Amino acid sequence: MNSLKFTHDTLPQRVVLDTGRVVERVRAEAAQLGIRRPMLISTEGTHEVADSLSAVLSPTEHWRKTVQHVPRAVADEATSAARDSGADGVISIGGGSATGLAKAVALETSLPVIAVPSTYAASEATPVWGITEARTKTTGVDPAVLPAVVVYDADLVATLPQDMAIASGLNAMAHCVDSLWAPKADPINRALSLESARALASALRGLAAGSGQEAREQALYGCYLSGVAFASAGSGLHHKICHVLGGTFNLPHAETHSVVLRYVAALNLPAVPEVAEALAHALGGDDALAELNLLYRDIDAPRSLAELGLPEDGISEAADRVMAAVPANNPTEATHENITALLTAAFRGDDPAHLNDFIEGRTR
Known part of the structure; x- marks a missing residue:
């Protein structure tokens, strides 16, 4: 009989799946994390949800410029915006581009992230970041970029073609x-x-x-x-x-x-x-x-x-x-x-x- 031997790391993260209640759940999770001045990041198709969150969260910044594969210039610009606005957390609403940009910001600022996915990208469950520069996508692992909370709402993915x-x-x-x-x-x-x-x-x-x-x-x-x-x-x-x-x-x-x-x-x-x-x-x-x-x-x-x-x-x-x-x-x-x-x-x-x-x- 073969012996069983391995080392496994389990990452700390809170996960919520609650269809139809995204605004209420994100507001509650932000309060639990002590986030009072969030930076919102949204993508095409999720700006309206971000606007609804803005009405109850008073964000310092609502960032709408996301690009797939997270170009270095976009990551740097968003990070500067987070710092300049005095944000104390990042809330991303969208697919992998939004989550990836939130991670890029967290990588440089260590701000806590709440991820609200609108696709099935799964980036929200990992501490892996990726930034593209000079036609090369560089990835790395850092616990600072793992979203502290993930809020899933099946209504958000209902509009996906x-x-x-x-x-x-x-x-x-x-x-x-x-x-x-x-x-x-x-x-x-x-x-x-x-x-x-x-x-x-x-x-x-x-x-x-x-x-x-x-x-x-x-x-x-x-x-x-x-x-x-x-x-x-x-x-x-x-x-x-x-x-x-x-x-x-x-x-x-x-x-x-x-x-x-x-x-x-x-x-x-x-x-x-x-x-x-x-x-x-x-x-x-x-x-x-x-x-x-x-x-x-x-x-x-x-x-x-x-x-x-x-x-x-x-x-x-x-x-x-x-x-x-x-x-x-x-x-x-x-x-x-x-x-x-x-x-x-x-x-x-x-x-x-x-x-x-x-x-x-x-x-x-």
């Missing part, structure tokens, strides 16, 4: 799958990842079918678990690839994660059969990759990097940048050949089930 909701949910799915073989994967974050995959697969089909509040709440539950797993396990190969594609080529965040997920799974699953079996069962079948392919078909998910705007002549540069960031313990040894093959297949939208055949053909 269906294609964006699907891509965002698959972004969360990518967090949990990548956590299965990330640098600090352990039995606890694996359990969280598998439950996240189960919940998200069901929720995504519900979202695609227009099932309403129940599906949105299940998706928020699954996305939070994926973020907690990712926060513990660390950033695996999938995220390293997507950081390159987003930071260097400015590809849309959620959609890029959606496309890349199956190809990294195809590369790594054969090397970890026990993990592959557990993921398959969580997804409701006997073959994890087949179940992912079926899910993508059922929900009409994004399929190729070409349709997201990656230039074909950018594949070589992307492979070079990925190779410089590959985690040392990826289940399948990453080589320039198989990473190039993975990116090429994802660019074209090929069936990921044939990825390893394609890799073998390129290396003969």
